[in-house]
Amino acid sequence: MDYKFPELPYAYNALEPHIDAMTMEIHYTKHHKTYFDKFVAAIKETEMNGASLEEIFANVSKLSMPVRNHGGGLYNHTLFWESMAPDAGGAPSGKLADAINAKYGSFAEFQAKFNDAAANRFGSGWAWLSVKADKSLCVCSSANQDNPLMDTSDCPATPILGLDVWEHAYYLKFQNRRPDYISAFWNVVNWKVIESRYDALVK
């Protein structure tokens, strides 16, 4: 398969005022695009050229660091863009809402746990809500551009919601105030998409 650089599913300013237009534009056209270009260059050198990102992540410990870093950067940002939408936020419904309540007690308690994962990731990385092989939910964080699909992960699972906590994701608007960025994120979470990802994994 040919690797494609995905389109941003909304305008750069669509998530204002929570995520500013300049951050979105640089994040998508510079950071995400660079990960894509460098991943394509790195994977070409390997026998896994053409494999899906999921297959590559399942074998990432045997591949080079550029494949791991840029492959992660490509996948994670795509999932991140799709996890957000204008006029979104609120709370999940359906099966995912039930699973969150069952696992964490309430949506607010889940949010607190996710916030902790995002705030306590030291340096660059991501916070995730994922579905494990036994179909249970888990919240964790990963360093740099790693993710729970990688065979190097200490919380192996399939992510359904990701939050970028690299400083480039929030520094222009929030500077050192990462918690303010995390709070703002909840206003743009596209729960419809997260729910359908969840439903597809547990059915």
Next chain:
Amino acid sequence: MRKSVVYFLMLIAFPFALKAQQEPYHKFAPLPYAYDALEPYIDKMTMEIHYDRHHRAYYKNFMTAIQSSELEKTPMEAIFANISSQLPVIRNNAGGYWNHEMFWNCMKPNGGGVPTGKLSEAIKSTFGSFDDFKKQFAEAGAKRFGSGWAWLVVGDDGKLFITSTANQDNPLMNTEEKRGTPILCLDVWEHAYYLKYQNKRGDYISAFWNVVNWEFAQNEYAKALAKKK
């Protein structure tokens, strides 16, 4: 002495005694220049947030993490030499506190140029030329994926080497493969350059050479060599 005079002297001495008691062993040093002193290479807003928010938070979190432990009176070098036995919260914040103080000292207004004396000779004999050294150091900074630092270090054999570390780690930590005494450092966390340079870390690294305080690096080099003899 008259009683009233004694009371008077005590009253004068009291604030000083109190201050001596409160003054912590690990101090938060003032920035050695104004926030706008490194313009246009490092912008004022970045300097202010970097020093007053990031650096101060590392210091505060470090002091909280070591509260009432013997680390309150342990030199930073000794803490780093044994950092593998400490919690991540101490490692991260001790590194963030110490690295930034060193970083401020590595820069000055009207800096840049080239090193002189013994350091200049050592750089040439180790890396070929000053330009070759700059290239290798810039590469260490550019290739550090995620957050971290680039370093020029004096190894235990007295020889110079270039390395980079993740997050707030540094070459004094016993968790590092390549250990030694740093004499020059560059912060490549995105917070160090994002407001002015955004994704262009390479431009930030190029700009850094215009504000390097080579006198400081030369001095640290001489101290490191003297210690290793």
